[in-house]
Amino acid sequence: MEIVVCVKQVPDTETRIKIDPAGKGIVREGIEYVVNPYDEFAIEEALVLKEKHGGKVTVITAGPDRAVDALRTALAMGADEAIHIQASQEDAVDSIGAAEVMARALKEIPFDIILCGKQAVDDDNAAFAPALAEFLGLPHVTVVTGLEVDPEAGEAQVVREIEGAQEHITTSLPAVIAAQKGLNEPRYPALRGIMQAKRKKIPVSTLADLGLEGETLPARTEVLSMMPPPPREGGEKYEGEPEETVARLIKALQAEKLV
């Protein structure tokens, strides 16, 4: 089976994000990047499929130089091949553009199934999987928590999460599957895997190679402004002797009807 996983590198979820002075993007300096957590479920599922049905797992990303680290993480977990499409994406929050690029790249390689995360935790668009499927003319299932593939029949049984229930779906293959938390437990890469990943040569292609112009992922949207959430109110501080401050505190709590 030819299994493809699309991954995205995103700021570490523990990063404290700062808005840049222009107010249209974030300050990139000092940010640590990780593989989008939902993509990790997709990678793990691809490895499980390979272990069950044989075949090959190829991971692919479109992003700047640093994005190659996301590919190495996937290789360390056990993916066989990686493809890096060089593209800056610093200010793009446009999943459609990313999907278009990815669709062009995927036309060049064979695949039986395409996996990705249900959304990237940086822009939270959740539009990439459906858009990719649309560009490729394939069916897609999103928010997936269960997957059984029957390569002979060219079909997959998919479980997806919906409000308060589960949906069981049969889809023909190839299809685009977008992973949700709960699909599996991503593995801790073995030392040998990490070393092999470090040494692997990863082919790079440019947007021009894919017949696109420019160096940035094509965008159909534009960020007008970005704002941090309003800061939390400072609260109140009572100073003085305990007898007095406690009495004031109790009064304040009663006034708010909290006690």
Added chain:
Amino acid sequence: MAEKFDGIVVGAGPAGIAAALRMAGAGMKVAVIERGEYPGSKNVMGGILYRQPTEELVPRFYEEAPLERPITESRLWLMGDGNVVSIGCRAAAFAEEPHNAYSVLRAKFDQWFASKAVEKGALVLCETVVRDCLTEGDRVVGIRTDRPQGELLADVVVLADGVNSLLARELDMREEIRPDRVAQAVKEVISLPPGKIEDRFNIERGEGVSIEAIGDATRGLVGTAWIYTNRDSISIGVGGLLEGVGHRRLRPNDLIEHFKGLPPVRRLIEGGKTEEYLAHLIPEGGYRSLPRLVGKGVMVVGDAAMLVNGLHREGSNMAMISGKFAGEAAVEAWKRGDFSRRSLEAYVDKLKDSFIIKDLKKYSRALPFFERNPHFFRLYPGLVGRAVAEFLTVDGVPKREKQARIFDILYERGRWNLYRDLYNAWRVLR
């Protein structure tokens, strides 16, 4: 079958990377294992990096390394009884390239330093903890990590795993940490706009200040507090002997909050935002607590070997140079194909011939002396402040009488005690 390397380094701090640079640079096949997310992610340093030792590893590093500010002025503050006596030095040479020292943020610097070892061909593996050394009899032959299929073999293992070095302890090369031989340090990075920093510290863009403070700065503990200017932040910290911290039931956090609250400090950091807070140990045992530095197929470097000169806040330089020596000894052993203990002893010989062991020996009596005589930190900084203040107070008192008053202040512990203290301090420091 586990993969075999010529050399494995545990820990990607300054010591470990220096060793890896030397080994990989000579063509050895080297792996560095680091438990942090990336080199530097777990490392704490108040942040002064010295140029000369760093250049021994990467010549002209200052042209490309992520440095904060050159240190163009150093100040010493004696604090007590609400007074501060400040002694400063702005040496002409400090202001010129190549500078004597720089402030750095380790999270950035270590990552860059490690990238130099990668350029030389070393394999740096992060987010991987070394659990123990693999041994055959009394020879170290590799390491075991916390990862699946996590064993690696090597002719020589360099332990650069920092002050706690569990690995050196497991090999019985080192004793348990003693509270009277390590300092508890707490550090914060506080962000401030560059313009504010330059105004408050009276410097230009591209200049930096280091301040060392004793006395009330550490609440009289044997130790120091410090403030270093970064580009758009300030590193501030306090370190005191763990024993003193424990005796007086001080929490590390109380120490730094006390220092930050002192008026001269408060003004420098006002309006800044705390970005990071870290607590860490600093080995201060010096010469007396040196571990066994080599064994069959193994060497211990940097903080793991307790190579720190606390009095002069030199740690990263000793770490780098000890790592360099160990790396060189490993390369010679590799060329001879002999990794026996005797072969690796070359590392110890190099250390002994260098400033590292010489300085640690020179100061070996200093720490126990100051521990026995805590008034050097608790009382004298305050006395100096009061004496200088008296001297500067114009109040109609004739100068001869003034002089007598000043001596009265300085003789608070008794005239002979003062002379004896000064003589003894001179003896342990000379």
